[in-house]
Each structure stands twice: as structure tokens, then as C-alpha cells.
Amino acid sequence: MPPTLGNRSNKPGYWTKPLKKRLVAITISLFIGIVIMAAKFYTYHLTLSSAVLSDALESIINVVASLFAMGSILLSAKPPDEEHPYGHGKIEFFSAGFEGALIVLAAIGIFKSGIDSFIEPRALPNLGIGLLVLMCAAALNLFLAIGLIRTGKQTGSIVLDADGKHILSDVYTSLGVLLGLVLVYWTNWLWLDGLVACLVGLNILFIGFKLVRESYTGLMDTSDPEIVDQITNLILTHKKDFWIDIHKLRTWRSGNHIHVDFHLVLPANFSLERAHMEVRELETILITHFNRNASVLIHTDPCSKPECPICENYDCTLRDGVDTIDDKDDIPSNSTHI
Structure with missing residues (x-):
């Protein structure tokens, strides 16, 4: 029998294979995000670096966004009902917009910390250990981002794709922080720490606005x-x-x-x-x-x-x-x- 207009309600149950795949991916993302967030804050505790703090603050956003994404994935997969005849898929655009707004807020906090460190540089102890922890966190995040983006495209999930791109931006952030701290380590130019933090804030501010814009176009039914x-x-x-x-x-x-x-x-x-x-x-x-x-x-x-x-x-x-x-x-x- 050919598929019809209301074909979604004819699917074999709520727990479809794509839904399970999305939930597994976002659960892994949440678990790894918590581990990486803890590692980055520990690195900040060791180094007192504003650049590392900026990276750690973005990790909080990753964890919160993953929790919100998990809820939106569950809700968006619900079949249409009398109150929502077109389904619940729009929640994914809200999730992406929420994540973008959180990134913008984090960027503001990062700018403040970076400016303070640039104006009044301070010593950065245990920098070698901090660099090693950040390198491991960046590598783990890179594999996670690639997996989320790939799963998002395979299952048609806007939330997973947005979460993967956000985490990929976190990888770029970590690489920028690493580069800046390596320069600080070799030159002892402590003001570079604050400068790197500000550059990180600028980068994730751009990512946040981009996610908000994509969410807006989806909610406004912009033609693809x-x-x-x-x-x-x-x-x-x-x-x-x-x-x-x-x-x-x-x-x-x-x-x-x-x-x-x-x-x-x-x-x-x-x-x-x-x-x-x-x-x-x-x-x-x-x-x-x-x-x-x-x-x-x-x-x-x-x-x-x-x-x-x-x-x-x-x-x-x-x-x-x-x-x-x-x-x-x-x-x-x-x-x-x-």
C-alpha cells in the first residue's frame, strides 16, 4: 500500500530505530560532555588561565544543550495528535535557538574574563599539565562532534547536527586556547592569555548568532x-x-x-x-x-x-x-x- 499524507502515524511504534540512534548519540554526548567539563575546570584550577576558563564555560553550555536536546528529540519524535496535527518537530528549532542563545551568553562572560586578564595579567602555574589535559579533551571532543554530525545527517535530526556543530566549535576554541597557552609557555607574555580568551569569545559569539539565525529560519518556515x-x-x-x-x-x-x-x-x-x-x-x-x-x-x-x-x-x-x-x-x- 503506498504511503499517504498521514504516513507518520502508521509507523511501527514510537521507539523507531532512528529515534533510538538519536538518543544513544545524545546520551553519549551528555556523558562525554560532563567528563570534559570537569577536566577543563580542573585545568583552570591548576593554571588560573582566563583562556582555559573561557573554554570551560563553553563546556557548561555543551552539557546544558545536550540535556535540552535529549528532551527535544523525545518530544519531536511523537506522532501527530489532534492538538498537533503536523507533529512536534518544531521543538528541534527551539532547541537549536536555545543552544545558540546560551552560546551568546557564554561569549559575554568570556569577553569579561579575557579583558580583565589582558589589563591585569597574572602568572599561570602548572601550565604544562594544563596543556596536556586540554589536548586530550580537544581530541575527545573532535571524535564526538564528527559522530554527532554524521548521526544527525543519517537520521535527519536538526538537534544532533546543531549539537555536533556546537561541539566542533568547542574543538576550534580548545585549539585556539592551546596555541595561545603554548605561546605564553615559551614567551612568558602573560597578556596573551587574556587576548586568547577574547578571541575565543568572538568565535563562539559568531557560532551562537549563526545557530539562532538557523533556528529563526526554521520556525518561520523558510523554504530550503x-x-x-x-x-x-x-x-x-x-x-x-x-x-x-x-x-x-x-x-x-x-x-x-x-x-x-x-x-x-x-x-x-x-x-x-x-x-x-x-x-x-x-x-x-x-x-x-x-x-x-x-x-x-x-x-x-x-x-x-x-x-x-x-x-x-x-x-x-x-x-x-x-x-x-x-x-x-x-x-x-x-x-x-x-
Whole structure:
């Protein structure tokens, strides 16, 4: 039986394989995040470095964000209900925005600490041990970030992808801190500690604003050009002669679920049953392409005389001219190709 508009509610249970995979990934992220956070604060205790403190503060954000992400993954996977007919996937955008806002707040704290250390430099004891701990933490974070981003793309989870990118930014932060502290170690220029902390704050401020912007575009149902291209190419690949025109293509995402709607012009002499069969076939093509994580709504329009020039249904008794149009850029258009 082909998938239908409400296909999500037909999935075999709440605990699907992708959901389990996401939860395992975020649980590992949470556990490793706590370990790394403890290690970085211990390093700060040893070295009294503002740059290390900036790195440790970002680790707090990682842990809090992972907790929030775990809750959003569980909620977003719930099937649609009467109160939420489009599901709960939007919570993932809230999670990504929340994480971005926390990063911005952390950046402000890091700037303050860095400026204080730059104006009044202080000695950094036990720097060698601190550098070793930071190197181990950065390596562990790198493997974690790669795993989260990969799992996020495999399972279509915006939360995991955002969490992975955040942790990857933490790796860049740690590398910057390491470089700065190595320079301090060899030159004894203590003011570099505060400068590195400020640079770290600037970097994660950029990351935070980027996550907030991505969350905003998702909540505002901004069209994704990549998804539009996938759909238009798919339609053109399977196009039939009597699919006269396709226009008003709209897409939006709710979590890992994609909603698609557009208008399909069919010959006016098609029966209602024939038109329904064509719609079901096109729905099946699209839903299958997105691994059943899609809802498709197709509005059918009967053809009219002005559309004959773009019709390829050569044996039609109603036709009044011949021409073809297959430009994929026209499919998202809000008007017919006449």
C-alpha cells in the first residue's frame, strides 16, 4: 500500500530505530560532555588561565544543550495528535535557538574574563599539565562532534547536527586556547592569555548568532533551496506527458519531517478516479524519496485552452497547439506556464 499524507502515524511504534540512534548519540554526548567539563575546570584550577576558563564555560553550555536536546528529540519524535496535527518537530528549532542563545551568553562572560586578564595579567602555574589535559579533551571532543554530525545527517535530526556543530566549535576554541597557552609557555607574555580568551569569545559569539539565525529560519518556515531542487529534479525525472503543468511548489520542515504541497494540472477530460491515481503515484514517488519522512498534498487543476502550447499529451482531443516546457526553475513559480 503506498504511503499517504498521514504516513507518520502508521509507523511501527514510537521507539523507531532512528529515534533510538538519536538518543544513544545524545546520551553519549551528555556523558562525554560532563567528563570534559570537569577536566577543563580542573585545568583552570591548576593554571588560573582566563583562556582555559573561557573554554570551560563553553563546556557548561555543551552539557546544558545536550540535556535540552535529549528532551527535544523525545518530544519531536511523537506522532501527530489532534492538538498537533503536523507533529512536534518544531521543538528541534527551539532547541537549536536555545543552544545558540546560551552560546551568546557564554561569549559575554568570556569577553569579561579575557579583558580583565589582558589589563591585569597574572602568572599561570602548572601550565604544562594544563596543556596536556586540554589536548586530550580537544581530541575527545573532535571524535564526538564528527559522530554527532554524521548521526544527525543519517537520521535527519536538526538537534544532533546543531549539537555536533556546537561541539566542533568547542574543538576550534580548545585549539585556539592551546596555541595561545603554548605561546605564553615559551614567551612568558602573560597578556596573551587574556587576548586568547577574547578571541575565543568572538568565535563562539559568531557560532551562537549563526545557530539562532538557523533556528529563526526554521520556525518561520523558510523554504530550503536544496529540498526544492530535489523535488523539482524528481518530478522532471518521472514526468508524464499528461502532467501538463506543476506550479506553486512549497516546502517546509518540521524536525526531520518535510511537508510538500503544489498544484498539478491534468487533462480536463480525465475522470476523478484517473486524476486521483496520478496524484497517488506522484505522492508515492516523493514520500519514498524522503524515506517516508514526508507529507505531500497535491491540488489538481483541469487544463484549459491557453495551456495547450505546453502540453505533451499529443492524442488529446482538446489540444490546440504543441510546445514543451521542462525548466525546473518554473516549478516553484506561483503561476502556470502560460
